[in-house]
Amino acid sequence: MDIESRGLTPQQRLAVSRRALVAQLQGREHPHDAAGPFEASEPEPQSARRETVxxxxxxxxxxxxxxxxxxxxxxxxxxxxxxxxxxxxxxxxxxxxxxxxxxxxxxxxxxxxxxxxxxxxxxxxxxxxxxxxxxxxxxxxxxxxxxxx
Incomplete structure (x- = not known):
């Protein structure tokens, strides 16, 4: 589901976007639909990073x-x-x-x-x-x- 179609305010969309950016920079996959816009996702442990060759x-x-x-x-x-x-x-x-x-x-x-x-x-x-x-x-x-x- 797209963020704009949820009916969020611009501030809420900005917060969701920031969380997605931080998750991407930390190497975590961002759960798009798992957590709601207001739910704080649990920080993943260090061992949950991307696997390399x-x-x-x-x-x-x-x-x-x-x-x-x-x-x-x-x-x-x-x-x-x-x-x-x-x-x-x-x-x-x-x-x-x-x-x-x-x-x-x-x-x-x-x-x-x-x-x-x-x-x-x-x-x-x-x-x-x-x-x-x-x-x-x-x-x-x-x-x-x-x-x-």
Whole structure:
């Protein structure tokens, strides 16, 4: 059924259109007739994203889960989670200044080239630093329920 034929006000049609755009950008299928114009649809979990060709390979799915779990437990993620509200507020208030600061920081990193000062061991230690290595090994050894034996 078409949105215009439902007899919605322009504001209601705009809200429906925005929800459809957000659902499309997040990779979810938009239920056109499942939910009414005023019903808030439940946000789908992260695992309900579109399946790609790589998702059919068992090792790719395992590697993706391991990488996600590693990143959730990494100290850099914790620092990012703490800084996120501040950065989001700053982005809402002064988006142009934030973009200029990000571009300046990127240019400074390219000019200074700090990766040349670090040894490979130091880089690996920073990347692999996690609060629970045993948990990471357990995740690697955990059998995928969706894959055939």
């Amino acid at each position: 790589l998702d059919r390979i068992a090792w790719v799915a395992v590697a993706r889960r391991v990488a996600q779990r590693w990143w959730r437990r990494h100290p850099a993620n914790a620092a990012g989670q703490l800084a996120r509200p501040l950065i989001e507020r700053y982005a809402r208030e002064r988006p142009a200044q934030l973009m200029v600061a990000a571009a300046g920081a990127g240019a400074l990193i390219v000019l200074i080239r700090p990766w040349r000062l670090l040894s490979i061991t130091a880089v690996l230690a920073a990347v692999l630093k996690t609060s629970d290595v045993a948990d990471l090994v357990t995740t690697l050894m955990h059998k995928n329920q969706d894959s055939p034996p």
